[in-house]
Amino acid sequence: MGVSKDTPSAWMLNDGTGKSTIYKGPGGWYRKHADGRVELIQSMNMGAVDSPPTNPRIASVINPADGTYYVSDNAVLTWTIKFDEGVTVTGTPIVSFSIGGAAVKADFDSKNSDTVKLVFNYTTQTGVIGDVADVGGASKAIELNGGTIKATDNDEDAVLAFPTSWLPPTISIAESAQEKKPAPAKKKKPAKKK
Numbered sequence: 001m002g003v004s005k006d007t008p009s010a011w012m013l014n015d016g017t018g019k020s021t022i023y024k025g026p027g028g029w030y031r032k033h034a035d036g037r038v039e040l041i042q043s044m045n046m047g048a049v050d051s052p053p054t055n056p057r058i059a060s061v062i063n064p065a066d067g068t069y070y071v072s073d074n075a076v077l078t079w080t081i082k083f084d085e086g087v088t089v090t091g092t093p094i095v096s097f098s099i100g101g102a103a104v105k106a107d108f109d110s111k112n113s114d115t116v117k118l119v120f121n122y123t124t125q126t127g128v129i130g131d132v133a134d135v136g137g138a139s140k141a142i143e144l145n146g147g148t149i150k151a152t153d154n155d156e157d158a159v160l161a162f163p164t165s166w167l168p169p170t171i172s173i174a175e176s177a178q179e180k181k182p183a184p185a186k187k188k189k190p191a192k193k194k
Contacts (some may be wrong), residue, residue: 056151056158058142059084063135063169071124072176077132079106079120081142086115087158091147095120096137099173100130105143115152118142124173132171136162 032038062080069075079095094105106120113119120142137143141160149158 055156056083056085066170068172075124077122081118086152097135135168
């Protein structure tokens with residue numbers, strides 16, 4: 001987010017989308033859209049302060065534990081994503097990833113989520129086995145999937161990229177525990193003497 005001071009009374013702040021600018025003007029904070037429209041986004045009467053409204057950001061991502069998960073156990077992979085402020089979710093955002101090269105997704109779990117913590121689950125499926133990779137897709141982020149994730153207090157769009165400090169899990173998916181065990185060696189029968 002770039003900040004520049006155009007006049008002594010107005011601080012300009014790019015909202016990160018490249019589509020609008022947020023600035024402090026008479027009576028509150030305003031958004032100027034690329035098409036020239038201006039809207040009041042936080043009035044002094046609503047308790048606006050000297051800093052501009054911010055976009056919520058992902059503070060942390062808690063991965064499923066590293067290891068091997070089994071389809072035969074109906075294993076569930078859960079990602080818990082925490083924001084730095086409250087958010088409101090509409091629709092069904094997802095976290096995409098791949099298993100053994102097959103594209104899959106963890107679905108938003110609204111029952112186990114709250115305004116700061118969003119939970120995404122993937123239940124293992126027969127035939128989809130291998131190593132987990134590409135969590136969050138190429139952008140390493142939550143995908144809106146037609147929905148929205150916005151700040152609860154000011155309706156700003158959330159920044160959905162995972163923190164740069166985040167590391168992906170080391171996970172493999174197998175059909176069953178037996179799949180990983182080596183086959184027992186066959187005993188040779190002694191040759192019959194003639």
